[in-house]
Every structure is written in C-alpha cells, then in structure tokens.
Amino acid sequence: MTARKAESWDAFWAEVQGAGTEVIRGVEVPIPTDVPLAMEMRLKDLESDSSEEAIREMVALLFGDTVLDQWIDAGMGLMEFKTVIAWGMAHATGTKVSFREAYDTVVAAEADEGKAPNRAARRAASKPRSASTGGRSKPTSSASTSSARTRSRA
Template sequence: MTARKNESWDDFWTRVNGAGTETIRGVEVQVPTDVPLAMEQRLKALEDSESEDDIREMVGLLFGADVLGQWTENGMGLMEFKTVLAWGMAHAGGAKVTFQEAYDIVLAEEASEGKAPNRAQRRAASNSRSASTGGRSRRTSSASTGSARRTSLA
C-alpha cells in the first residue's frame, strides 16, 4: 500500500481498518477495530468484578459511552448482550466475525461451562498414562502404601 500525500492519521487508520457502524438494538455503534489500551489495562484490574458500573465502563470503552444503558432500555437480553460482546471483542481483535458466528461462540462456551463430563471423558481421565513413560499407570498395592493398623488404647 502506498502512502497518500497529506493523509491524516485518522483518515489512514479508517482506511486500514475499514471502520464502520452497525445498528444494535436501535443504537448505532462504531464497529470495534482495535482493543482500546484503556480497556486492556482495566480488564486486568476488574477481572473478577461483577459491578454494573464496571461492566458499563468496559462496554463504553468498546462501543461508546452509555451504549449499555440504551441497549437495556431497548430490551436487550443477556444472550444478546453476550453475543454482542463476543462479536465486538472478535472485531477488536482483528477477526471479522458475523453475528451468527459470535452467537455460535457464545453457545459453545455456555455448553462447555458447567457440563458434566460424559462417560468417555470419565474413562479417559481414570485411565491416565504415566508421566515418565507414557504408559498406563499401575495400581500400587495397599500393602506398600497403607499405614500399619493401630489398635485402640481404650
């Protein structure tokens, strides 16, 4: 790509990233094209926070101030919110995913959370291989690992 004479940084960056807008629940938002540095820093600080103010701040950094309030007023549900966040973060990270792909990501993550392991997974876990040889571990007899039986003094 050749540089254009007298092109401003903003014009250059818009051209490189193909910035645009999307209407989500009646609110026009910029399509994220990068993760804001402030968001990167705040995510580490707020890693375990569930505060509504903190969530509002993160959404504001990604999509714009008070977008979360407008989406809430317009009836956005939790699954919609998770899908929009997945879509926005993917775009901010450079992956041009569709809303359907973002929704599929959210569904896959929710399915993997809290799902009990199936029978095959339990069997695989119980038949672990030895770390040093890669072979199956052998059960150690209780005679070699057990403690001597003690009698009560009472």
C-alpha cells in the first residue's frame, strides 16, 4: 500500500464532490453538491416562508449571495426560478438531474396543486359518520348477511 501525500480537507472534499459550475441566465453559479448545514437546519422554515428574505437566504445558501439579484436583473421568470431551485436542490441532495427533468418536476407539482380530489377521496368525504363516535359505521358481518353455502354432491 502506497502512502499518499497528506492533502487538505478542502482539496479532498472538492475532489470527492466533483464540484463544477453552470451558467444560468448569464450568471456562473456553483453546482450544489451538498445541502449546506445551515440550510438543512432551516429547511422547514424556509419551505413554509415565502418572504423575500427567506427566498434570498435559500438562494444564497445554494448558489451564493449575489445570484438572486443577478437573475432578477437578467429577467428571470418565476417558472425559470422554480426550475433552477428544483434543479439545485436535487443536485444538493445527491440526485443529478437535467434542467428538463427539474422543469418537468415543477410542471407536475404545479398541475397537482390545482387538481380536485379524486373520486375515492370525494366518496370517502361524503360517507356518513357514526353518531356516537364520529367514526364510520362498521360494516355488518358477513355471517349475518350471507346465505348458507351449498355443498356439491360429488
């Protein structure tokens, strides 16, 4: 076994992660290769908070501090932004996706948001509840409602 020359943590981690860059709306950004620990700790708060401050924080953690303003200045639209965030989060969590795959995911998520409940959900919601417990009434047992089974004469 050959001893390797000692290397710094940063050099080692850059090699492991295979970090690269991508140009998005004319802005060169690092391809996220890991969810920053600060973001992981704040992810639930950031997902439910749609304030400008929360959005800026999320973009800064993924791509850098000045990127959002550069994208806004370049005319990035909302669907583009959602696609880039989906792409960045996928890469950050270790799933390498194309921009097309990220876009398709965003389109599918948007379509699901506007859908009415499916037929089974509508039926379940309209079933009466038991008066005493508020739960559904229990079905009658098959023993009291079925006919006697006939045996073959063989």
